[in-house]
Amino acid sequence: MDFLKSAVASAISKDPPFPYKFGDRLSVAQSIWALYNGTKREDGSDCSIFAFDITTDRSRLPLARNAVRKMRTLRHPGVMRIHDTVETETYIYVATERVTPLAWPARRKSLSAETSKWGLFTVANTLSFINDEASSIHGNIRLSSVYISQSGEWRLGGFEVLSSMKDDDAIIYRYGSFTPECGVYAPPEIAKSSWDAIKRHPLSAVDSYDFGIMVFELFNGCFVTSDQIGQTKNVPPSMHQSYKRLLNANPKARLSVSHFRDQGRRSGGFFETPLIRLSEGLESLGLKSDGEREEFLSELDEVSEDFPEEFFCVKVLPELLKSIEFGGGGFKVFASVMKIGKKLSEEEWETRLTPVFVRLFSNPDRAIRVCLLDNLPNMIDHLSQKIVNDKIFPQLVTGFTDVAPLVREQTVKSVLTIITKLSDRTVNGELLKHLAKTSNDEQPGIRTNTTICLGKIARNLGTNTRQKVLVAAFARSLRDPFVHARNAALLALAATSDLFNDDDCAGRILPALCPSLIDREKLVRDQANKCFDIYLQRIRKYGNSLPDTVIVPPTAMSVNGTVPRIGTPQNDNAGWAGWAISSFTNKIATASGDMQSKSAKPQPPKNDRSSSMPPAADSSRPLGSASTLHRQAVTGTSTPAPTRTPPPEQLFSNPPEDDEEIDDAWGDMAEGDFFDAPSEYKPAVAPPVTFDDGGEPDFEGWLNAQAQSKSKAPLPKGLNKPSGPPRTTTTGSLGSGAGSKKLASTTAKPKPPPAMKTISTKPKEAAADDDWGDAWD
Numbered sequence: 001m002d003f004l005k006s007a008v009a010s011a012i013s014k015d016p017p018f019p020y021k022f023g024d025r026l027s028v029a030q031s032i033w034a035l036y037n038g039t040k041r042e043d044g045s046d047c048s049i050f051a052f053d054i055t056t057d058r059s060r061l062p063l064a065r066n067a068v069r070k071m072r073t074l075r076h077p078g079v080m081r082i083h084d085t086v087e088t089e090t091y092i093y094v095a096t097e098r099v100t101p102l103a104w105p106a107r108r109k110s111l112s113a114e115t116s117k118w119g120l121f122t123v124a125n126t127l128s129f130i131n132d133e134a135s136s137i138h139g140n141i142r143l144s145s146v147y148i149s150q151s152g153e154w155r156l157g158g159f160e161v162l163s164s165m166k167d168d169d170a171i172i173y174r175y176g177s178f179t180p181e182c183g184v185y186a187p188p189e190i191a192k193s194s195w196d197a198i199k200r201h202p203l204s205a206v207d208s209y210d211f212g213i214m215v216f217e218l219f220n221g222c223f224v225t226s227d228q229i230g231q232t233k234n235v236p237p238s239m240h241q242s243y244k245r246l247l248n249a250n251p252k253a254r255l256s257v258s259h260f261r262d263q264g265r266r267s268g269g270f271f272e273t274p275l276i277r278l279s280e281g282l283e284s285l286g287l288k289s290d291g292e293r294e295e296f297l298s299e300l301d302e303v304s305e306d307f308p309e310e311f312f313c314v315k316v317l318p319e320l321l322k323s324i325e326f327g328g329g330g331f332k333v334f335a336s337v338m339k340i341g342k343k344l345s346e347e348e349w350e351t352r353l354t355p356v357f358v359r360l361f362s363n364p365d366r367a368i369r370v371c372l373l374d375n376l377p378n379m380i381d382h383l384s385q386k387i388v389n390d391k392i393f394p395q396l397v398t399g400f401t402d403v404a405p406l407v408r409e410q411t412v413k414s415v416l417t418i419i420t421k422l423s424d425r426t427v428n429g430e431l432l433k434h435l436a437k438t439s440n441d442e443q444p445g446i447r448t449n450t451t452i453c454l455g456k457i458a459r460n461l462g463t464n465t466r467q468k469v470l471v472a473a474f475a476r477s478l479r480d481p482f483v484h485a486r487n488a489a490l491l492a493l494a495a496t497s498d499l500f501n502d503d504d505c506a507g508r509i510l511p512a513l514c515p516s517l518i519d520r521e522k523l524v525r526d527q528a529n530k531c532f533d534i535y536l537q538r539i540r541k542y543g544n545s546l547p548d549t550v551i552v553p554p555t556a557m558s559v560n561g562t563v564p565r566i567g568t569p570q571n572d573n574a575g576w577a578g579w580a581i582s583s584f585t586n587k588i589a590t591a592s593g594d595m596q597s598k599s600a601k602p603q604p605p606k607n608d609r610s611s612s613m614p615p616a617a618d619s620s621r622p623l624g625s626a627s628t629l630h631r632q633a634v635t636g637t638s639t640p641a642p643t644r645t646p647p648p649e650q651l652f653s654n655p656p657e658d659d660e661e662i663d664d665a666w667g668d669m670a671e672g673d674f675f676d677a678p679s680e681y682k683p684a685v686a687p688p689v690t691f692d693d694g695g696e697p698d699f700e701g702w703l704n705a706q707a708q709s710k711s712k713a714p715l716p717k718g719l720n721k722p723s724g725p726p727r728t729t730t731t732g733s734l735g736s737g738a739g740s741k742k743l744a745s746t747t748a749k750p751k752p753p754p755a756m757k758t759i760s761t762k763p764k765e766a767a768a769d770d771d772w773g774d775a776w777d
Contacts, residue, residue, distance in 0.1 A: 078126030141210035152311030212246030455492025
């Protein structure tokens with residue numbers, strides 16, 4: 001719509017369209033032009049607009065037209081660049097690159113001496129080109145004819161009377177005196193006669209004299225009267241002699257601008273400055289040798305404060321970036337780039353540096369990659385999260401698997417810098433996969449740095465990822481043969497102690513820390529003790545907050561409708577085992593039939609405290625001894641029970657248990673989970689011992705009972721003859737299995753008792769009992 005409006009407005013006014021917008025007007029003295037800041041309508045790029053009002057200053061219209069024509073045809077780096085021009089009956093518009101008048105900083109005296117010399121050298125080069133190669137006279141050299149571009153370079157303008165001496169009807173002859181304040185800047189030979197006098201004198205005489213006045217004006221801020229001509233106030237001493245020769249009253253003895261420049265470039269001359277050398281060698285930076293490049297960069301660091309910031313940003317910076325990207329500039333050039341980058345705004349960073357850095361990360365050159373990783377902390381604040389996550393990180397991860405250890409190590413270190421710019425999906429996915437590889441790297445330093453990295457980015461990981469990754473990673477590092485890797489794991493665990501739940505602390509972390517307490521290195525032992533104390537205090541605090549018990553009291557009812565009391569201890573010492581003893585003896589008293597083992601090797605006894613209890617026995621009935629109970633079980637007869645109660649350890653030797661209730665109580669346990677006794681353990685099977693009337697052991701009765709038992713029951717499993725299954729009939733048998741003991745009821749055909757062996761009545765020795773017990777193994 002804006003374009004249509006402007007087109008319609010232009011058609012109505014019959015004026016050609018001008019594709020630039022006017023901005024603020026700038027103050028310019030001693031000029032026929034009005035200067036405005038402007039922007040291009042198409043892309044919004046900056047420009048400057050010089051406007052000449054024909055209606056108010058028609059007498060100088062030939063000067064304005066001559067300036068436009070010369071700006072179009074004259075091409076030189078020191079000449080102001082022109083974009084577009086428009087001329088109507090009322091105005092002339094000239095759009096150029098964005099510039100500001102040099103008179104502003106000169107009058108404020110804000111230019112350093114080195115910068116002023118560098119600018120004078122630039123103007124001298126341009127004038128030398130106009131005088132010598134173009135065979136022309138500028139005729140309007142003064143401070144108001146020089147402008148500063150966005151790059152900080154000085155541009156020459158004021159071409160109102162620029163004329164070629166090859167033209168017989170040059171404009172300078174007729175309109176030379178139409179320039180503003182011409183009498184102040186006119187050389188003596190012109191002031192005495194007319195502009196036709198230039199035909200009789202050297203071509204460069206007029207411009208040399210005006211250039212000398214500009215030198216004084218530059219270092220002093222202004223030029224008022226002709227009495228100031230030739231004064232050396234504030235002019236650099238090394239320039240005095242040449243400066244005075246520029247202002248010689250005799251035009252034939254006057255020093256030309258070209259000679260002035262050449263004298264300054266001599267050894268020790270006033271134009272032999274680092275700024276001038278750098279500006280000349282900047283364009284060929286990519287072609288310089290390593291030695292020349294290092295010399296150039298060292299001088300660049302020395303004069304970084306003297307150079308105009310604009311020149312660094314617009315001219316120096318692009319050349320340095322080209323040298324890095326295409327000319328192998330190396331880390332020194334990159335350091336200079338980062339130093340200049342500190343002076344850039346966020347917008348300039350995004351437009352000038354970010355695209356180059358993204359391209360450099362895709363460069364396979366290791367030297368460039370290391371430079372980028374080293375300087376990543378200085379640039380990360382200027383990079384958006386989208387740029388880092390989508391463009392830089394996919395290229396950066398190639399360093400995790402690079403064959404050069406230096407690249408892998410620097411890549412691991414860079415994770416701490418970019419972690420805040422990565423998405424959660426990238427952090428918990430691809431990044432951890434690469435860190436898992438570097439945690440097993442062949443270089444111990446890389447393994448150590450990976451552990452440190454995981455500890456520092458732990459809070460950026462997801463909650464589920466922490467539990468899965470961190471504990472496993474740190475536990476593996478605790479077993480690392482490199483001492484500093486183990487120490488790093490301990491430091492990381494101590495720093496992240498608040499990130500793990502209490503179950504992981506007690507079940508996974510504390511067991512993993514224990515071997516470090518006796519590490520061979522004191523450094524590791526000391527840190528392990530500190531870390532262990534941190535987790536132990538946390539577990540103790542958590543343990544104190546737990547309830548005393550979570551066991552639900554049984555609610556089963558007895559036969560008569562009352563809740564049975566499971567073991568009522570007579571005193572405090574028997575409180576924990578009273579119910580187990582009573583339940584055990586009650587079950588033994590009800591057992592009948594022959595004993596038969598289902599396993600060749602007896603297992604260590606299980607103390608099932610949660611099995612079902614039989615109905616409570618009459619409290620008036622005395623408990624039988626173990627020997628009496630055993631005799632009842634073997635003979636199947638009831639004998640009077642003695643009043644003496646056996647000790648608990650004898651009762652727990654072989655407790656019978658129900659099959660399904662025991663399985664439910666312990667749960668599904670893998671083989672070896674609970675019964676994980678050493679191979680040397682052999683449970684002793686103590687035969688029941690009876691006593692005679694005198695209180696002495698009745699060995700003869702015991703032997704008779706054994707013989708009777710063997711005649712009724714088959715031998716234990718493993719000792720039977722391979723003649724077939726036993727044919728005895730039993731109402732209940734107690735067997736021991738690998739995970740539980742079961743009571744089973746089987747029915748078999750009767751079988752004749754085996755042949756009786758002659759049994760000696762002589763008491764057996766202790767070794768004989770042990771050998772008998774070995775048969776259960």
